[in-house]
Structures are given as C-alpha cells and as structure tokens.
Amino acid sequence: MLRPVGSCYTPGALSGQTGAYFALFSEIGVLLLVTTLCGALAGHWLDLQIGSSPIFVLVGFLGGAGIGTYGIYRLLSRFLSKFD
Numbered sequence: 045m046l047r048p049v050g051s052c053y054t055p056g057a058l059s060g061q062t063g064a065y066f067a068l069f070s071e072i073g074v075l076l077l078v079t080t081l082c083g084a085l086a087g088h089w090l091d092l093q094i095g096s097s098p099i100f101v102l103v104g105f106l107g108g109a110g111i112g113t114y115g116i117y118r119l120l121s122r123f124l125s126k127f128d
Contacts (some may be wrong), residue, residue, distance in 0.1 A: 068123055075119065076112040083108020 087104025093099070 064123075069117070071119060072116050075115050076109070078111035079115060080108040096104070101116060 057083075083104035083106070084101055085104070086108075087100035087102065090100040090104070094100070
C-alpha cells in the first residue's frame with residue numbers, strides 16, 4: 045500500500061529544527077568533554093605538585109563532571125525556553 049507523501053515520521057521534518065538539535069547535542073558533548081578533562085588535568089597537576097596518589101585526579105574528574113552537568117542543565121533550560 046502506498047502512503048501519502050509526508051506520512052512517515054521524521055522528527056527534523058516535523059519541527060524544522062534539525063540544525064538546532066545538532067548544534068545543541070554537539071555543544072553538550074563539547075561542554076562535558078572540556079569541563080571533565082580540565083578537572084582531571086587540574087587534579088593531575090595538583091597530584092604532581094603535592095606528590096600524592098591520584099586522589100586529586102578523581103576529585104578533579106568528578107568536579108569537572110559536576111560542573112559540566114550544571115552547564116548542560118543551563119544550556120537545556122535556555123534551549124527549551126525558546127519553544128515555550
């Protein structure tokens with residue numbers, strides 16, 4: 045059976061926001077990568093300065109991931125407020 049044109053589900057075609065979603069997900073990935081990596085590198089540097097075990101790498105990693113998560117929350121809040 046033939047379906048009428050436009051009857052299949054394509055989220056980008058329905059909303060017209062394919063580029064916006066691509067940019068949003070790219071920014072989320074970069075934000076989480078950069079904040080987590082910076083936290084881990086700062087923790088590594090601190091471990092080298094103090095001469096301790098890699099405890100500050102873990103603390104920096106978790107701190108960076110937390111900051112990244114908060115940044116993602118703010119980013120999504122701004123993005124979704126445009127659709128209200």
